[in-house]
Amino acid sequence: MPSESDRNFDPIPYGRQHISQNDIDAVTRVLQSDYLTQGPEIGKFEEAFADYVGSNYAVAVSNGTAALHLCALALDVNHKSKVITTPITFSASANCIRYCGGEVDFADIDPETFLIDIGKIREKLEAAPKGTYDGIIPVDFAGRAVNLEELRKLADEFDLWIIEDACHAPGGFFVDSTGTKQFCGNGQFADLAIFSFHPVKHIATGEGGMITTNSEELYQKLLKLRTHGITKNTDGFTNSIEDAIGDPQTPELTAQEFPKWYMEMQELGYNYRLTDFQAALGTSQLARADEGLQRRREIAARYANAFSGKNYIRRQAGVVKGHAYHLYIIEVDDRLGLYNELRDNHIFAQIHYIPVHLMPYYKNLGWKKGDFKKAEEYYSGCISLPMYPTLTDEQQDFVIECIDRFYG
Ligand SMILES: *Cc1c(COP(=O)(O)O)cnc(C)c1O
Numbered sequence: 001m002p003s004e005s006d007r008n009f010d011p012i013p014y015g016r017q018h019i020s021q022n023d024i025d026a027v028t029r030v031l032q033s034d035y036l037t038q039g040p041e042i043g044k045f046e047e048a049f050a051d052y053v054g055s056n057y058a059v060a061v062s063n064g065t066a067a068l069h070l071c072a073l074a075l076d077v078n079h080k081s082k083v084i085t086t087p088i089t090f091s092a093s094a095n096c097i098r099y100c101g102g103e104v105d106f107a108d109i110d111p112e113t114f115l116i117d118i119g120k121i122r123e124k125l126e127a128a129p130k131g132t133y134d135g136i137i138p139v140d141f142a143g144r145a146v147n148l149e150e151l152r153k154l155a156d157e158f159d160l161w162i163i164e165d166a167c168h169a170p171g172g173f174f175v176d177s178t179g180t181k182q183f184c185g186n187g188q189f190a191d192l193a194i195f196s197f198h199p200v201k202h203i204a205t206g207e208g209g210m211i212t213t214n215s216e217e218l219y220q221k222l223l224k225l226r227t228h229g230i231t232k233n234t235d236g237f238t239n240s241i242e243d244a245i246g247d248p249q250t251p252e253l254t255a256q257e258f259p260k261w262y263m264e265m266q267e268l269g270y271n272y273r274l275t276d277f278q279a280a281l282g283t284s285q286l287a288r289a290d291e292g293l294q295r296r297r298e299i300a301a302r303y304a305n306a307f308s309g310k311n312y313i314r315r316q317a318g319v320v321k322g323h324a325y326h327l328y329i330i331e332v333d334d335r336l337g338l339y340n341e342l343r344d345n346h347i348f349a350q351i352h353y354i355p356v357h358l359m360p361y362y363k364n365l366g367w368k369k370g371d372f373k374k375a376e377e378y379y380s381g382c383i384s385l386p387m388y389p390t391l392t393d394e395q396q397d398f399v400i401e402c403i404d405r406f407y408g
Pocket of ligand 1: 090092165167168195197198207
């Protein structure tokens with residue numbers, strides 16, 4: 001264990017990216033190529049990512065929030081829609097519904113898993129007239145996979161769609177009733193799943209995101225929405241060839257083909273594209289994803305072991321099969337004291353999350369303290385400890401030592 005005198009004063013954040021020489025070379029190659037955006041790297045990254053999570057389709061986008069927005073649009077969320085999500089998530093999981101004018105409702109968490117409580121969702125659905133709700137956005141919070149098999153059954157009973165927010169969980173899985181591993185974002189149970197490639201997440205592209213699905217129809221919609229609502233697919237054109245040619249003097253009014261320049265903007269889409277150099281970085285990072293995941297699981301097991309039986313721990317994430325450990329969370333008394341003590345030691349723990357319903361924006365929509373007691377109780381003591389593949393055993397031991405000393 002490092003002593004006071006030789007201890008490392010490099011700051012230890014709660015999460016950070018790992019960029020290898022291969023990553024740098026991959027980006028450099030694209031910078032020297034013909035395409036900075038809309039080139040061949042996007043398709044490669046999408047294919048590799050779909051392969052990694054086990055989905056039929058993947059659509060790369062500019063960030064995880066854009067991914068959520070496009071999913072909501074593809075599922076026709078509008079001012080009449082009502083959607084359930086968890087209060088313990090990044091606000092974007094809820095905001096995407098508001099972007100489309102829809103109403104957000106929350107279901108409280110299960111304090112043991114920190115995930116949305118499926119029983120609470122059922123209560124909500126059964127208490128309302130059928131047709132009240134349109135969909136559910138579960139979050140594989142901290143990297144722990146939601147049991148989507150169970151959630152799908154409930155969703156089918158009430159005719160709801162599911163968008164899985166899997167930002168924390170590439171490579172994570174749950175085991176279904178047949179004993180099969182169901183990987184996050186594989187499209188078996190959720191209609192759509194989304195990922196983020198922000199530098200604190202498992203795979204970093206700076207900003208970046210991905211949507212995965214097994215639905216060909218949703219996939220086609222997403223491609224169009226990602227790029228202004230424009231299509232170049234002649235099969236889908238609604239204008240006539242004559243209108244497309246645009247020149248009434250043209251003798252080719254008998255033409256059988258649309259001119260090569262022609263495209264149609266068919267609905268109001270956005271520019272939510274990823275660049276090619278980001279996609280190349282993503283592909284390069286993805287090749288090391290399993291290595292990183294394995295290291296995260298080792299770190300988690302070391303924390304779990306170090307904290308087992310410690311009386312200052314109210315609850316800890318622990319060792320859970322299929323957990324992808326974007327975060328390692330413990331619940332403690334005097335969380336503020338611990339947070340400050342860690343900061344004094346250059347350890348930058350973080351809190352995930354301030355409950356979404358207590359954000360002023362959502363309070364202005366009518367939510368208040370006391371609405372989701374389990375989430376609020378969780379928030380009172382949760383703290384996310386350093387967790388990233390390049391965290392060394394020595395650094396981790398120092399974190400554990402500081403915590404022990406604080407409660408000692
Ligand atoms: C990071 C994150 C997002 C948003 O992703 P960005 O790429 O930052 O837009 C959404 N949901 C969750 C749970 C996240 O952690």
